[in-house]
Amino acid sequence: MLNRRSFLAIAGTTTASVLLAPGNAFAINRSGNRKKIRMGIVGGRFGASFHFHEHPDCMVEAVSDLREDRRQHLMQTYKCTKSYPSLTALLKDKNVEAVFIATPAPDHATHVIQSLKAGKHVLCAVPLALTLEDCRRVLETVKQTGLTYMMAETSYYRQQTISVRKLYRNGDFGTIFRAAGAYHHPGLEALYFDEDKKPTWRHGLPPMLYPTHCTAFLISVTGERLTRVSCMGWGDDSPILKKNVYKNPFWNETALFETDKGHPFKVEVDWRAAVRNAERAEWEGEKMSFYMAHTESDPKDNLIVRYADRVGYDDAGFIHKAPLTEPYKQELWWQTELLPAPLRHNSGHGGSHTFITHEFIDALIHNRKPAVDIYESLAYTVPGIVAHASALKGGERMKIPVFDPGR
Template sequence: MSRRNFIVKNAMLAGTAIITPSLMAIEPSLKKIRIGIVGGRFGSSFHWHEHPNCIVEAVSDLVPERRNRLKEVYKCSKSYPSLEEMVKDKNIDAIAVFTEGPNHVKHTIECMKHGKHVISAVPACWGSVAEAELLLETVKKYGLTYMMAETSYYQQHTISARKMYEKGEFGNLYYCESEYQHDGLENLYIVDGERTWRYGMAPMHYPTHCTAHLVSVTGERLTEVVCNGWGDDSPYLKDNVYNNPFWNESAHFKTSKGNAFKVNVWWKGAHLGLERASWNGTNMSFYCDNRRSGAALVKKTKELGKDDAGFVQSKPKLENYDQPEWWKTDMLPEPLRHDSGHHGSHTFITHEFIDALLNERKPTVDIYEALAYTVPGIIAHESALKGGTLLKIPQFG
């Protein structure tokens, strides 16, 4: 046994290994990650079977029709009736957990107890800081790779904003705002006459599509929040397991750099139904496509003019922004260079998780990033329940 294999083997016995035995001492280009997928709705919209270094070993869903859907999409003949059965499969290196939101932590624990790396759908945890602490404790305990499949990290406009920020084009990026509008979500509240886990859920318990727009670009953490909610007399808000009285929640966050970040998560109203953001800096601002107008850049100039009252005002330069399709580039392996769900993000998420395992590195949205996106929403909802009280947000790293 080589010294490296000896170290890895002992790390595994100690519960601190990062990779599974089947991946030891194999060149990344030759490794094959054997993944199991649980959750036949959202879980069927990714591209594991197209990645040159990934094999879909098995699939699982409690509902036979959804299980068969997974088998069909991923061309996989092996299936299990439950996650609890699938985690016992010793051929599986990692599991993609696309189950109900309130079960993500429980299912991540079950997977890691059996030595499986995990990629989980959002949010990382559900509704409490205690769950966040438990998830972090679990990842630390087992030393396995955890990634959250946050789509906003890899939306085409977010990739652009990140590149602009890294080049310093914004100057001082002092403000950002993000909206997630999803009117009609209540159509998923009842299925086959039964309430689903979504029934009456709090908007800010599902914040990551927005929070990723800032945190993934600048690395800032959200430290304080004031949030207000709006609801009506809907029976969905009068009787739900979350005791949530709101359809819509609007939060104003303070960041670790002292900047402002506005977030709206709205489930009801005359909305365009979108995920959009803007990033505002001292030299340049970037507004992504909002379905009313295309993406645009606003650049500061030295030219002066006057406003409609005759006062001196600087004249900004407005430019249309031709949004690159980053999924067409060498950011992805050739088989994954095609458009995919949530603004082209699904192929990126697929590749990032597999590549992180291949190269034994942290994924972009690791446990600390996942909690930095998720926990601020939990505290924001608490603020809304308290009538907009200013609350501190716990930090996890």
């Protein structure tokens, strides 16, 4: 059983990046370097749910939102006295070194490119972009500027995902030959219209254009890339779906991906259905499998199944190998030395927000790539774009471009 004591004992003097990610991850600043990164926060809703003001190597220099009430909320949250009415205005502030873009998803590519060209490092909410063309534009801008881009993907830092990465690297799973991820958000139509009854960016958003909460579960553990997909969508004649800007007919989409290792990976993104609200995954291996709980409030549902060389019988009396099933007591990694002391508290999306905060700041302080860099972000985002195109063609099997150098 993996616990905090054994984890840290194994870690020794090795950084957490070696232990927790296929590539880079996060590492505590033990260098004594006390430079503070000066952040700008853009977007007064989701942008207010992070912890930059608590990080010992960061200060919030300025905030921005189009609405005055949200600017005030951001200033109160981050103990900041400077605000701007637009991203354009904030980017002119020479004291701001990096920005967190928490604006509507259709604006991400434009806002990221604008910020990079203004000389700012960028942390951006998910997804990277909504089209392949915009994905390529962001990639080219990151390469041209040489600045840091990181996507704030929460599933990467959920407590179970951190544990599964460690178990996988220890060899507990053997080969993970099949996996599944689900993002079930029934009732999302409540966010389709604002208080003035005007459509928001979420109105009719194709589910597979928001895939990263699922794709990160597999890719961040094994490092595989998704290379082909067949996807099916479901919709109805609801007037709520009519006349959306995406011309999307689907409430829910289900995709079967193939990885570059030849493994299947099923992804479900549902906006309207009789399903349990969930952001969860299942990792099935030759030696061990891990089944994630449906909710953070019911962590006892985390289960491990281990292969066992013992005889069992099914309900018809036929012989089989009987696996060992046990509950998994989830370590709360946010309580440990993996984070600076001020950030060792619970946070949004399964404890992930403090980890995202620290990873971005620490990457800038140490001049290294963040865990979810531009290539990892593309690997999480692009498969969903192609999956939606497949669904619009009745499930046609389609090839997914892979952007990583050397792949």
